[in-house]
Amino acid sequence: MTTGRFLPADLRPVPRRPTDTSVYVIEDGLWCLRLPLPYRAPTSVNCYLLALADGFCLIDCGTSLPPGWSALARALELAGVEPGAVRLLLCTHLHADHAGGAATVVEQTGCEFVRAIGPDTIDDVLRDPAIPVETRRRMGLHEGIPGVELDAWVDARLADDVHHDRISPERFLTEGDILATRLGRWRVVPAPGHSPTQVVLFNEPRRWLISADLAYGSPEPFLEYGHTPDPYGEHLAAIDRIRELNASLLLPGHGRAVNDPALRLGEARAAAVARSQRILAALSTQPRSAHALVLELVEGDPDHNRRQSMLSVTLCVLQHLETTGQAVSETGDDGVRRFRR
Numbered sequence: 001m002t003t004g005r006f007l008p009a010d011l012r013p014v015p016r017r018p019t020d021t022s023v024y025v026i027e028d029g030l031w032c033l034r035l036p037l038p039y040r041a042p043t044s045v046n047c048y049l050l051a052l053a054d055g056f057c058l059i060d061c062g063t064s065l066p067p068g069w070s071a072l073a074r075a076l077e078l079a080g081v082e083p084g085a086v087r088l089l090l091c092t093h094l095h096a097d098h099a100g101g102a103a104t105v106v107e108q109t110g111c112e113f114v115r116a117i118g119p120d121t122i123d124d125v126l127r128d129p130a131i132p133v134e135t136r137r138r139m140g141l142h143e144g145i146p147g148v149e150l151d152a153w154v155d156a157r158l159a160d161d162v163h164h165d166r167i168s169p170e171r172f173l174t175e176g177d178i179l180a181t182r183l184g185r186w187r188v189v190p191a192p193g194h195s196p197t198q199v200v201l202f203n204e205p206r207r208w209l210i211s212a213d214l215a216y217g218s219p220e221p222f223l224e225y226g227h228t229p230d231p232y233g234e235h236l237a238a239i240d241r242i243r244e245l246n247a248s249l250l251l252p253g254h255g256r257a258v259n260d261p262a263l264r265l266g267e268a269r270a271a272a273v274a275r276s277q278r279i280l281a282a283l284s285t286q287p288r289s290a291h292a293l294v295l296e297l298v299e300g301d302p303d304h305n306r307r308q309s310m311l312s313v314t315l316c317v318l319q320h321l322e323t324t325g326q327a328v329s330e331t332g333d334d335g336v337r338r339f340r341r
């Protein structure tokens with residue numbers, strides 16, 4: 001369980017109500033269920049409800065934190081769908097805001113649960129509670145986090161958001177799997193980087209893309225460090241591959257639908273490249289630990305979640321720079337790893 005005494009004020013859940021939920025009909029047979037999130041940002045997550053020949057499929061389900069299931073139950077009610085008619089829950093990836101409520105949804109609806117094949121992760125290795133906290137503290141010291149700050153960096157999450165029940169899927173999705181719905185067939189396309197198991201869904205006849213967090217509408221991408229060899233490279237490759245699908249409508253995991261997917265995907269790619277260039281530029285002067293780089297990159301912003309996320313992204317970029325021969329790292333006598341060009 002999370003040790004609440006280490007929880008900085010800006011990581012405490014923000015109270016939200018089930019009535020903060022809204023539902024949009026995108027097309028007959030496709031709804032966007034916008035569920036409130038107990039975070040400062042993002043404040044909501046988009047789940048999608050698809051009509052099947054018999055019953056409904058839910059794409060993502062929101063967090064386990066309150067209002068949790070109450071918000072999703074309200075959304076289903078607004079869509080006019082009985083919980084028992086949900087046959088399938090497909091999670092685009094395993095981050096708490098997309099999949100945290102999965103165990104409850106399965107319990108409440110009796111549906112099947114599926115997700116992509118790959119590691120069972122909730123967060124980067126420094127914050128994933130499946131990894132013992134002592135191991136995470138050791139990794140934190142190695143990356144230059146001062147001992148007195150370790151708990152706030154490796155053991156402070158939004159209350160119990162990453163401590164939800166993890167459930168095993170009925171089956172794993174793989175590339176090219178098809179989800180047959182009343183609106184036609186949706187193809188499963190892997191899009192790792194943001195999370196190693198992230199997938200997007202592409203409706204070929206309409207060229208619509210349920211894009212999960214691939215092209216997150218924020219200046220900063222989130223990349224999950226430590227589970228695969230090169231999340232940054234995987235993220236860029238996923239954007240490039242999915243741009244080639246030439247989608248006409250992008251239905252993201254957060255925020256509004258996007259009518260110019262090529263532009264949004266291009267912006268997401270540019271944001272990731274800019275981040276990498278900024279880190280490379282910061283390295284040119286002197287060797288720096290990942291932690292020191294993060295403090296420079298956030299420019300004094302005290303927001304813990306941003307700092308923690310930035311550490312994961314920075315480590316992914318440094319790993320990529322090292323793999324491609326643009327940077328090297330050395331561990332000093334103090335046990336801290338520092339990077340230079």
Ligand SMILES: [Zn+2]
Nearest residue numbers: 093095194213
């Ligand atoms: Zn995510």
